[in-house]
Amino acid sequence: MRSTLQDVARRAGVSPSAASAALRPGRSSNVRLAEATRQRVLEAAAALGYRTNPLARALRGEATRTIGVLWWLGSPSGREFMARRIARMLQVNDYSTYLADHFASAEQVAEALKDFAVRGIDGVVLESDDTIAASRDVQQAIQAFKAAVVVQPTETSLGTDNIVHDRYVAIREAVDHLVATGRRRPVYLVARHANLGKASTFLDQLRRHGLTPAPDAVLDVDERHADNFGQLAIEALDAREAGRANVGFDAVLATSDELAVGAIAWLRGRGLRVPDDVAVVGANDAHMAGFLDPPLASVDRREPELVSLIEEKLFRRLDAPDAPPTRTSLAMRFVWRPSAGGSAQHPGQP
Amino acid sequence: MRSTLQDVARRAGVSPSAASAALRPGRSSNVRLAEATRQRVLEAAAALGYRTNPLARALRGEATRTIGVLWWLGSPSGREFMARRIARMLQVNDYSTYLADHFASAEQVAEALKDFAVRGIDGVVLESDDTIAASRDVQQAIQAFKAAVVVQPTETSLGTDNIVHDRYVAIREAVDHLVATGRRRPVYLVARHANLGKASTFLDQLRRHGLTPAPDAVLDVDERHADNFGQLAIEALDAREAGRANVGFDAVLATSDELAVGAIAWLRGRGLRVPDDVAVVGANDAHMAGFLDPPLASVDRREPELVSLIEEKLFRRLDAPDAPPTRTSLAMRFVWRPSAGGSAQHPGQP
DNA sequence: CTGAAAGCGCTTACAG
DNA sequence: CTGAAAGCGCTTACAG
Numbered sequence: 001m002r003s004t005l006q007d008v009a010r011r012a013g014v015s016p017s018a019a020s021a022a023l024r025p026g027r028s029s030n031v032r033l034a035e036a037t038r039q040r041v042l043e044a045a046a047a048l049g050y051r052t053n054p055l056a057r058a059l060r061g062e063a064t065r066t067i068g069v070l071w072w073l074g075s076p077s078g079r080e081f082m083a084r085r086i087a088r089m090l091q092v093n094d095y096s097t098y099l100a101d102h103f104a105s106a107e108q109v110a111e112a113l114k115d116f117a118v119r120g121i122d123g124v125v126l127e128s129d130d131t132i133a134a135s136r137d138v139q140q141a142i143q144a145f146k147a148a149v150v151v152q153p154t155e156t157s158l159g160t161d162n163i164v165h166d167r168y169v170a171i172r173e174a175v176d177h178l179v180a181t182g183r184r185r186p187v188y189l190v191a192r193h194a195n196l197g198k199a200s201t202f203l204d205q206l207r208r209h210g211l212t213p214a215p216d217a218v219l220d221v222d223e224r225h226a227d228n229f230g231q232l233a234i235e236a237l238d239a240r241e242a243g244r245a246n247v248g249f250d251a252v253l254a255t256s257d258e259l260a261v262g263a264i265a266w267l268r269g270r271g272l273r274v275p276d277d278v279a280v281v282g283a284n285d286a287h288m289a290g291f292l293d294p295p296l297a298s299v300d301r302r303e304p305e306l307v308s309l310i311e312e313k314l315f316r317r318l319d320a321p322d323a324p325p326t327r328t329s330l331a332m333r334f335v336w337r338p339s340a341g342g343s344a345q346h347p348g349q350p
Numbered sequence: 351m352r353s354t355l356q357d358v359a360r361r362a363g364v365s366p367s368a369a370s371a372a373l374r375p376g377r378s379s380n381v382r383l384a385e386a387t388r389q390r391v392l393e394a395a396a397a398l399g400y401r402t403n404p405l406a407r408a409l410r411g412e413a414t415r416t417i418g419v420l421w422w423l424g425s426p427s428g429r430e431f432m433a434r435r436i437a438r439m440l441q442v443n444d445y446s447t448y449l450a451d452h453f454a455s456a457e458q459v460a461e462a463l464k465d466f467a468v469r470g471i472d473g474v475v476l477e478s479d480d481t482i483a484a485s486r487d488v489q490q491a492i493q494a495f496k497a498a499v500v501v502q503p504t505e506t507s508l509g510t511d512n513i514v515h516d517r518y519v520a521i522r523e524a525v526d527h528l529v530a531t532g533r534r535r536p537v538y539l540v541a542r543h544a545n546l547g548k549a550s551t552f553l554d555q556l557r558r559h560g561l562t563p564a565p566d567a568v569l570d571v572d573e574r575h576a577d578n579f580g581q582l583a584i585e586a587l588d589a590r591e592a593g594r595a596n597v598g599f600d601a602v603l604a605t606s607d608e609l610a611v612g613a614i615a616w617l618r619g620r621g622l623r624v625p626d627d628v629a630v631v632g633a634n635d636a637h638m639a640g641f642l643d644p645p646l647a648s649v650d651r652r653e654p655e656l657v658s659l660i661e662e663k664l665f666r667r668l669d670a671p672d673a674p675p676t677r678t679s680l681a682m683r684f685v686w687r688p689s690a691g692g693s694a695q696h697p698g699q700p
Numbered sequence: 701c702t703g704a705a706a707g708c709g710c711t712t713a714c715a716g
Numbered sequence: 717c718t719g720a721a722a723g724c725g726c727t728t729a730c731a732g
Contacts, residue, residue: 002494015703016703016725053724057727074438099419101434118403230637257638261638286638291614354709405710407709407710409723
């Protein structure tokens with residue numbers, strides 16, 4: 001059915017080795033073909049609709065033009081889905097994408113990496129965290145690839161090319177803004193399992209401003225199996241505020257815009273105004289954020305820049321496998337909008 | 351480095367063929383092994399961390415346990431990203447996922463299918479439309495797979511297993527609701543390029559109620575290269591209403607919640623109330639929709655059910671390649687919320 | 701300048 | 717019950 005190199009060679013009247021050489025000019029090889037011969041092969045290939053079988057090439061240890069993307073597919077989406085952006089970027093570069101979920105588990109990551117390796121993938125893009133990067137298994141499995149770009153909130157210990165996708169800067173900026181505009185009792189809606197660093201960054205930044213956060217200033221929300229993020233926020237706030245006469249906080253920082261919108265609904269239910277009574281800041285800068293009433297302050301993950309960095313590092317590495325690993329930092333940014341109170345230019349003067 | 355079947359055979363003191371048979375019991379083969387021999391092979395494999403090379407298997411025409419997912423990755427996301435859901439479903443079934451964007455182009459789809467084919471993929475999940483399904487190239491390329499599940503708004507002409515993901519039912523339900531609650535001049539914000547059927551369903555349903563839609567009742571929004579969907583809606587409404595003293599519509603149906611939220615912001619800017627002055631209905635049922643003020647009516651795409659159907663059809667087909675193609679319809683549903691006016695139970699009594 | 705041979709890692713008819 | 721051989725489709729040293 002599908003034509004092979006044999007068919008092409010036969011049709012062009014040359015040997016398979018000559019046909020192979022004709023189709024891969026510029027390859028180091030002591031095979032030199034007459035231009036006319038080469039043309040004949042190319043015509044035969046075109047006539048037969050021939051495509052090199054990448055499986056056969058891979059079996060000989062050649063590159064497969066495939067990149068494995070290992071991302072946490074279960075997390076609530078941000079403004080867009082990163083793996084989608086990466087897949088598109090790779091496709092435009094004429095690479096194919098293997099997509100796998102890392103299920104936030106080091107064993108799963110190691111398993112997926114081994115699967116990638118055995119499938120002859122050229123490189124891997126891995127969304128990682130401290131726990132994953134600390135795994136011996138993962139550290140070993142990732143050696144199998146010519147190229148590996150690791151995206152992690154902190155510097156990775158995997159010894160690969162690394163993009164530090166820093167969310168802590170944005171959290172500090174948000175806290176700075178809230179404090180500068182007079183808030184003294186902010187709470188933070190965040191999934192504890194995901195990233196302990198987020199909660200401690202929040203608390204530390206409050207302390208840096210001389211504030212003492214309440215013991216329950218961080219409200220744990222587990223969005224992993226939730227289908228309704230707004231409801232999660234409402235339940236968390238209900239649990240915290242049960243029995244209190246007055247609301248015990250004057251600002252809400254949330255780890256996603258969906259949670260933030262849930263918090264706003266909760267406040268509305270109590271007759272409280274945003275930002276006058278309580279300031280609210282979300283995260284991930286959902287498309288809708290700027291069109292809500294009031295427009296919702298958020299955190300820009302800078303995903304287009306992130307994809308560009310991945311692209312740059314990945315293809316540079318494939319070109320130069322032996323260069324020393326690189327490290328680049330990309331900070332998420334606080335995006336001021338009215339729900340945060342104050343103003344963008346004069347955060348200290350609400 | 352990576353151990354091969356040879357290594358396992360050597361360690362177990364058997365021939366490669368015996369090792370192969372030991373690792374694939376139940377395979378039709380005239381090779382019969384003593385249980386003790388089999389155990390020795392399994393132990394050797396475990397000790398070496400052996401993994402069968404799927405490339406080598408594929409080269410012999412065996413299944414690769416890989417599914418290609420060809421989806422329109424560029425469209426604004428719905429509640430979640432379908433390709434992500436599918437990738438997770440496949441991973442749980444111990445299949446790997448090749449992900450490619452079809453770029454809303456029949457040539458790109460044919461190209462991607464050929465790439466999949468040459469990579470020895472077992473089956474494909476394709477998001478299609480009438481134009482793609484009409485392409486001879488696509489029709490031919492899709493024959494290469496043992497299994498192909500096509501998801502399309504209408505019945506596919508590709509001759510494969512087919513899920514009709516019907517959005518027209520929901521559009522009619524929304525129009526019915528709007529008319530029943532007294533709206534007479536609805537407009538529809540929709541990308542014309544995407545699906546002419548959407549606009550004509552909307553217009554036809556208005557006519558069925560005896561209404562004559564305005565010539566500019568359908569407002570074309572092209573979200574393909576937009577980064578700001580809310581702004582798109584605002585510009586479309588600005589363009590339509592320029593120079594009018596009063597707003598010329600009493601309801602907005604939008605092809606996404608993001609557009610709907612933009613329309614609501616536009617109305618707010620004019621001092622109009624939702625739903626009292628203008629009813630608004632979005633689509634895709636974003637996480638935030640139910641928590642907005644007023645809660646936003648939408649369209650539920652029923653993606654969890656869609657993924658289940660894909661799973662069912664795909665694996666049934668892989669088991670029984672020669673069964674006749676199946677066809678199942680899954681209708682999206684109008685989700686009433688206050689922004690649509692009236693009430694869920696008594697749509698006719700606002 | 702071009703062809704025949706070996707081999708990547710597997711599986712399966714075929715001998716023994 | 718087990719092993720030797722051929723072959724999937726390619727590429728590359730090696731002969732000529």
